[in-house]
Amino acid sequence: MSTLVIAISDRISRRFGNLFRMFGGAWLLFVQSCRDLFTRPRYPRLVIDQLYSIGVESSALLLVTAGFSGMVMALQFGLGLEKFGGKLYVPKIVSLSIVREISPVFCSLMFAARVGAGIASEIASMVVTQQIDAIRVLGTSPIKRIVIPRILACLIALPLLCVLGNFVGIIGAGIVGVTELGLDATFFYQKVLETVSLVDFLTGFLKTFFFALFISLTACHFGLTVQGGTQGVGRATTLAVVISSISVLISDYFLTKLFYVLLEKP
Amino acid sequence: MNAWAATTDIAVRFRGFKKSFGTKVVHRDVSFDVRRGECLGLLGGSGAGKSVILRSLVGLEKPDAGEVWVENENISQYNEQSLIDIRRKVAYVFQNGALFDSMSVYDNLAYALREHTRLTHDEIKKRVLDTLQEFGLAGNEKLFPSNLSGGMQKRVGLARSIILQPSIVLYDEPTAGLDPYNTRRICDMMLRLKAKGATAIFVTHDMPAAFSVCDRIAVLKDGKIHAIGTREEIERQDPWVAKFIQGEEL
Secondary structure, X not given: OHHHHHHHHHHHHHHHHHHHHHHHHHHHHHXXXXXXXXXXXXXXXXXXXXXHHHHHHHHHHHHHHHHHHHHHHHHHHHHHHHOOOOHHHHHHHHHHHHHHHHHHHHHHHHXXXXXXHHHHHHHHHHHHOOHHHHHHHOOOOXXXXXXXXXXXXXXXXXXXXXXXXXXXXXXXXXXXXXXOOOXXXXXXXXXXXXXXXXXXXXXXXXHHHHHHHHHHHHHHHHHHOOOOHHHHHHHHHHHHHHHHHHHHHHHHHHHHHHHHHHHHOO | OOHHHHOOOEEXXXXXXXXXXXXXXXXXXXXXXXXXXXXXXXXXXXXXOHHHHHHHHOOOOXXXXXXXXXXXXXXXXXXXXXXXXXXXXXXXXXXXXXXXXXXXXXXXXXXXXXXXXOOOHHHHHHHHHHHXXXXXXXXXXXXXXXXXXXXXXXXXXXXXXXXXXXXEEEEEOOOOOOOHHHHHHHHHHHHHXXXXXXXXXXXXXXXXXXXHHOOEEEEEEOOXXXXXXXXXXXXXXXXXXXXXXXXXXX
């Protein structure tokens, strides 16, 4: 019995140890990146390259996600509210949901899946093939050349994609509102403009900076700490996507609460 | 004045070097010197910690205890920033080349020049093309590492490592997995670098290559330098070393 208790407590403590090591590692990476960001040499060209592969190449996926999320939201709310004669409230409800929650969170989750996985597997492969060691041995910093450009590109790309996602989501909802629910297009978009305030927009928009940071840091951390060859690359990639997606969902609650206190509380 | 100043003909010095990974003790007490311009072969069984010795010389591993001296600096506790100057003086040739697979051969070689020199675009181009010519790789500058054979990747890796004209070169099994012809080419390049005065440490399991290039041989066993000297000296010193070198059952 005592052996079983020891084994269980050992397992639990190891799990918590790993969790703390992960958060500690990501935090240290963040601190080191902040410090190195302000010292020479800087690599703006690498940030632009990453902006293309992270931002431009993810745009189609994120816009499709945002567009269809808006469409399905309009359909669900429309069909549900129609029973109570509340179809006219669809533009208000859907636009607020898209701008405050759906677009930032869904776009970030898709971003974590595509970009987080890409960053983690790319860096992990570089570690396994000793390319990261080569960067260091050639007298350069992997933090400056690999980590910082990816973090900056994520911090720029995700908020911009989220703004585009807001537009595409609302346009998609409008299309469904007009074609499926029989609402007038002018009425729909006028109600959207009347409903969505700057605070609503900022509540969703500002969250994406935090989400971008969590996704990029998590992916870089798991990539750099990969162990165990090619099998480790797969494990690091999976962990990066899982942890960054969970971080997005958990932090969403606390950020919503924080922005409510900061931006909306009278 | 430190002990180093009295022995300026020493390029690399290990003193009381200890290193463990978890519970596995790899090095218990490693001490040896490499003289300036000398090529030291580092032999030992698999897992003896030969590569760890090389990695410690460029700060990729930190010793648990002991000193690692490069030129006249004890680098054992240097941080990443302080190690940059050391890494410009010490070249590391990786076993698999460790080429940047997203860059062409040209960009792989130009990397260090762009980072550490103020050479113009044309000067960099000339230096890269000259180096490729010297290593028998002319005409391959636009290729990517995935388009190269194993032997070519190793030669590009070697060319990239020495393009800043380092004073010390560390070879981590550069001939592993190569056919005799490519092994010979790599050894010839190492001899050419040696003739130019570069100090070298050559980690290998390839005994003929080691004996053709190295001035002295050090054998690692049980976390210590078991024997060091010329081939004749170490074979005479210890029957175990003679058997190890000849590949006999130990």
